[in-house]
Amino acid sequence: MTFGLLDVDHVNISWKEGIKDLSKLTEDQLWSHLSLKEKKAIPLFQQCTDPNAVIKPWTDEDEQWLKNPGSGCKLLHAQWHQLIGILCMMQRAFQGQVVLLMDSIAISKTFQVIGFIAYLAWFQSYFKAHKKFPGSFAKLKWQGKEGNIPDLPFLIMCPVSLHHPWQHEIK
Template identity: 40%
Template sequence: VDPWTKDWEAFCKTGKGHPIAPRWHQWVGALGMMLRVIRDGVPVLLLDDDGIGKTMQVLMVIALYQLFRRHREKHGRFPGAFAKYKCKTPDGNLPDRPHMIVVPTCLKEQWEGEIHRFLRWGAFDLIPYQ
């Protein structure tokens, strides 16, 4: 069942779903990318081998980016161990910018499905293009 459809809420009540949790190496990768973006102010590129979980890591970074940006707006600092860092922007926060994922056409539907699976409906706008 696609989490971005009306059927999702009913499916969740059945208890048939399984929780999705990142593995430790995916957390390490995602938090490492966030550190580079915040501390160094540079874009990141993920080039892990097949089967490592790049899709989940990229979507984690997109979700963390928004979470961190909103946390700093509200509390004046980034959360947890990131509190000591500021971005190289006038207000020290992450810029409110879109994220772009570029994949071959043959992977477009797969990525849309993964975005639906890992990111909550309504939290992000998805604009597919080919």
């Protein structure tokens, strides 16, 4: 079996950033679309982080440190580009469309992906309690079907060189 190389002179790729219709939304409007206008926090995320990256939030002692406002922890604040990414992924997921999240280094793709997974888990929990999804998603169906978001695992693929940074950021 042989594989030929693409003739890049004849490949026509129509590329769009994918957020044109959302690009004029303010941070408050994004939080509103994501159903947490008052709280302004990613569901299931810790509220604070350690600016020195020494604290391990999965231990009881360090979890208490993060909950103490006087400990020196820094409030975890989602930025506009992170919120727009999460909202776009949520909208596409509800429509059954795939998402390819890519950008420059240090643009918070890890935060967006983990935030997206957290939102799906929160929406799933919300639906169990209220028989509908929260906020602007209340009248939507998950991928055109009645019922809740299925409880399925996630597969995150990344180059081997990013395994350690991903694991570190997730923790």
